[in-house]
Amino acid sequence: MIRLYQFAPAFGLPNASPFCMKLETYLRMAGLPCELVNSGDVLRAPKGKLPFIDDGGTRLADTSFIIEYLKGRYGDSSMRH
Structure with a gap:
């Protein structure tokens, strides 16, 4: 299963990052099951950024x-x- 690492919800939005929201929206529209992992830990990220x-x-x-x-x-x- 795909795990999507992104920032946690903020400011009444599902995510404070438009890039995270774009990717989550694509996964939903494509019907690809995924696990959402809300984390600000960019040290685990391949390029040091989310998503x-x-x-x-x-x-x-x-x-x-x-x-x-x-x-x-x-x-x-x-x-x-």
Whole structure:
């Protein structure tokens, strides 16, 4: 299962980072099951920033790169909804 590491909710928003919200939205629209891990611990992140994912031991950062990776690995089903 994909684990999405992101900042915790803040200011009445699901997340204070637009990049984290973009990635979480993509995962939901693509119908990809994921575990949300709310953490500000950027030391675990591959590039020292959030969001990042752990997909079966593969850790990736950078929202656009992650989305391209997910499309390649799982197909782009986001347009089917």
